[in-house]
Amino acid sequence: MTRASAEKDLEIPPGTAPAVILVEPQLAENIGMTARAMANFGLSELRLVNPKNGWPKKGVREAASGATHVLDAAVVFSSVEEALADLHYVLATTARERGQMKRVFSPDDAMAELTSRAGQRCGVMFGRERVGLTNDEVSLADAIVTFPVSPDFPSLNLAQAVLLVGYEWRRSSGRAVLPFTGEMLSPPATREALVALFANLEAALDAAGFYPPEKRGGIVRNMRDRLHRMEMTEQDVRTFQGALRALTRSRKP
Template sequence: MAETTEIPRDDTPAVILVEPQLAENIGMTARAMANFGLSDLRLVAPKNGWPKKGVREAASGATHVLDGARVYATVPEAIADLNFLLATTARERGQMKRVFAPDAAMAELVSRAGQRVGVMFGRERVGLSNDEVSFADAIVTFPVSPDFPSLNLAQAVLLVGYEWRKASGRAVLPFEGAMIAPPASRAALLSLFESLESALAGAGFYPPEKREIIARNMRDMLHRMAMTEQDVRTLRGALRALSRRRGEPSESERMVENGDGAAR
């Protein structure tokens, strides 16, 4: 199936990776960005140069993000055009800055319409330095388990991208799970109840003193299933097959015996 690329928009935040080391992490970051419509990737002094072998394979088709990536020697150069910058960190830095969870952080970025904004991510092993964090207006941290707080670089970008897409109003599901078949009519449900209760009575399912209570409970259960006309037909067909297997007369045969005319 052919891939489609969402057209980048000028109000999307920049993603700044500071001294990323592994080609796989950069490639998977590009993939995560493309998943949520981000395209402004900035690399600060990537270890062992750029481009890296294997980075395009790790991007799994998000090559437009890699092709547009810009490389900078220092953090100040990479963030010079931004009006508002967030720094991601997993630990408290002792700096007088606001601290946001990802959802609140992305709402803050979206509220700054017309400004250039960005999110900065640190090195795979040690994250951002305190000096680098000091360049940011605020901090983003993740509500992870304290028993295992470490996030992969691409995972962190994925979470931020997801929350940004929701906050910006672009998080539209690609398809809906609406019911295709119409709901069953009341007449169809009543007929099913009658068939089911008759079959169960014939099989000796009901204790005589509890038949009415059990029958009501089963009707409530079937109502909760919100069945369609097709569901009802399928269940009635199954009941007819079970009755024939036991040698009982079919529903149409019982109707004829009772003088109810032809089966409907």
């Protein structure tokens, strides 16, 4: 995974990210959350096949939490065939074996397959909340995507399934950049600065009678090992030196 700060999304040329096709989705909340999940990972093309009880749905914009550009651009189709018509490669998501002789992909392998198809319009089909896709609908797809869920609780929410596809698409397409990195604001401490800190600390512990003289060697080495584990920056060393000065001042009133 690349790590770099990014302030604007890496360009996603139109038609390169997969379309998300929801077949007869029922709940406004799931469609809204789907739009939000898509926007989180840079997907923008939502296709709805016969949304139950019509479209647009009440509450869908609230559930999208601001991903209204995805909802506004959503296209409604009256059949799966029409919704897939212009696509070159289609995946069907399903939680159960269909006895259909198709390749079965995990989400990461599925998205690697999609991103390898440069110049092809791809789509991922998701079924109804309760019953998924029919076998006839699955038979319109090139391959199947299924999720590595616990067999004890395999029922994945619709928008959650879309989220995993979006997440893996973003990774496969090389856009999985973290919004910030853990870069240290101060450079690593030099050995000289560390050794000076050790010397002050050990002098203070000597003065405080922290160890019997015959055990000093081992205790000092252990203490240095602990401090090394911190991988201190220059600023860390300055702060510890200051704290040590403050502690030794207060001990000698």
